[in-house]
Amino acid sequence: MKYEIEGSPDYGLLRVTLEAPGEQVVAESGAMVAMDSQVEIQTSARGGFLSAAKRKILGGESIFQNTFIAKAAGQNVWLAPAPEGDLRAIELARGETFFLQSGAYVAHLGADLKLDTKWAGVKGFFSGVGLFLLKVEGPGTVFFGGYGALHPVAVGPEGYTADTGHIVAFSAGLDYSLRSFGGMKGLFLSGEGLIADFGGHGTIYLQTRDPRLLADFLHPFRPVSSSD
Amino acid sequence: MQFELNYRPSHSLATAHLEPGETLRAEASAMVSMTRNLEVHTSFRGRPGAGFMQSLKRGFLGGESFFTNTFTAVSGKGHVSLAPKLCGDMVVHELTSSHELFIQGSGYVAAPDSVELDTRWQGFKGFLSGESLFFLRALGQGPVLINALGALETIDLDGELILDTGHLVAFTTGLEYEITKASAGWIDSFLSGEGFVLRIWGRGRLYVQSRNPAEYGKTLGHKLPARQQ
Numbered sequence: 001m002k003y004e005i006e007g008s009p010d011y012g013l014l015r016v017t018l019e020a021p022g023e024q025v026v027a028e029s030g031a032m033v034a035m036d037s038q039v040e041i042q043t044s045a046r047g048g049f050l051s052a053a054k055r056k057i058l059g060g061e062s063i064f065q066n067t068f069i070a071k072a073a074g075q076n077v078w079l080a081p082a083p084e085g086d087l088r089a090i091e092l093a094r095g096e097t098f099f100l101q102s103g104a105y106v107a108h109l110g111a112d113l114k115l116d117t118k119w120a121g122v123k124g125f126f127s128g129v130g131l132f133l134l135k136v137e138g139p140g141t142v143f144f145g146g147y148g149a150l151h152p153v154a155v156g157p158e159g160y161t162a163d164t165g166h167i168v169a170f171s172a173g174l175d176y177s178l179r180s181f182g183g184m185k186g187l188f189l190s191g192e193g194l195i196a197d198f199g200g201h202g203t204i205y206l207q208t209r210d211p212r213l214l215a216d217f218l219h220p221f222r223p224v225s226s227s228d
Numbered sequence: 229m230q231f232e233l234n235y236r237p238s239h240s241l242a243t244a245h246l247e248p249g250e251t252l253r254a255e256a257s258a259m260v261s262m263t264r265n266l267e268v269h270t271s272f273r274g275r276p277g278a279g280f281m282q283s284l285k286r287g288f289l290g291g292e293s294f295f296t297n298t299f300t301a302v303s304g305k306g307h308v309s310l311a312p313k314l315c316g317d318m319v320v321h322e323l324t325s326s327h328e329l330f331i332q333g334s335g336y337v338a339a340p341d342s343v344e345l346d347t348r349w350q351g352f353k354g355f356l357s358g359e360s361l362f363f364l365r366a367l368g369q370g371p372v373l374i375n376a377l378g379a380l381e382t383i384d385l386d387g388e389l390i391l392d393t394g395h396l397v398a399f400t401t402g403l404e405y406e407i408t409k410a411s412a413g414w415i416d417s418f419l420s421g422e423g424f425v426l427r428i429w430g431r432g433r434l435y436v437q438s439r440n441p442a443e444y445g446k447t448l449g450h451k452l453p454a455r456q457q
Contacts, residue, residue, distance in 0.1 A: 009235055009239065010238045010239060084238075084315070085239065086239075148235070148238075148239035148241075148311070148315070149234070149235035149239040149241060151234070151235070151241055151260075151309070153261065158263065158264060158265070159264040160261065160262075160263065160264060161261060161262050161263070161264055162260065162261040162262075163259055163260055163261065166260045166261065166311075181259075181268070197264065204261075206260055206261055206309070208235055208239045208240070208241040208260065208311050209239055209311060209313075209314075209315060210257075210311075210313075213257055213313040213314075214313065214314060216313070217313050217314060217441075217445065218445060218448050218449045218452060219449075219455065220445070220449070221445035221446055221448065221449020221450065221452075222449050222450075222452045222453070222454060222455040223449075223450060223452075223453075223454040223455070224454060224455060224456075224457055225454040225455060225456055225457070226454075
């Protein structure tokens, strides 16, 4: 099994080559672009329905995931995230964990890789910002995407601060606390104005565009309802 | 202060590197991340004569922010990374005392405090084109970070150019402009879809964006479900 990422950073596209029959890749529902003809798709609520429902409600992931299984040697599956932007791979050793912002998960390799939704805390919950995180635990390789380029920042003892709308993923070993930012900013821009102060040691991946700002830009252009 | 630009042109990210004591001013929504040794202040950037709600409304409709964040490196060096709302490029214009820069409302991202921003209305007060031609006037010295929807074309003009109002990002002093109709007659101008255009002449620099935010917004926004008033 091998993989290749093309089109970075603007339009990341993942190609997984399943080299032997029986090899498989699991992907978020809707992520498939194309595949060779000797690939079987199995749709499942991974981890059981309740666990999948929790991921859907809390983490913004789909309930269903697709498993692509090779029926012959040398089968390709092409996968892409939904927004225009980059796609990256993180290879995790056994027991190594990595956190993804809701919606960033695209696919993974490795039958023993664990996905679980982690509650990000009271402040994240009440702000409606959806700082629910998908906790990924190795062994395996996880692929994630974002809106715009994915910008890695190495965090050391001096810490780092990032806007929650731009945080896509971060490695274990980092802890964070949330606070509001920019004074009245949070009042007017849909749920914006929450930032995370990181401490510890690790890497944060930031998306260089915030989908909520695109939504804010488009809002005034929506047709206006004529009823009531 | 140095700006570092990455991921150009589509999903550009600018990092402003601050020396100890340096201060950067940026649009409120532009901050992506920063080092933790910065002191941040938020201020309301209203327009003289415009009330709070009025500024708010204009800001929403014109895509402009009315809050400015000020970042100061209080202990040692620091940085702030910045991005515009939409996909597209950013460039740094080096402002000197020999000229000023006029930036169309949503084109401005950030500048050090050595650059003064005048938020007066310029030019076309009460104009009926439906496109807001609001300019920020930047004066002083230092790098000014501007952004475009799409690619950013730099034109050093010595002569005359006709430009769609929605594609203008910024221009320097030395250039003069007037708003005019695109075709000879008013009806042709209307039917051509070009409506009003800018006639710009003189000698100076011009920044042009390859996409028009109003057209972009209409194309996507009209496909969205209706909103309440």
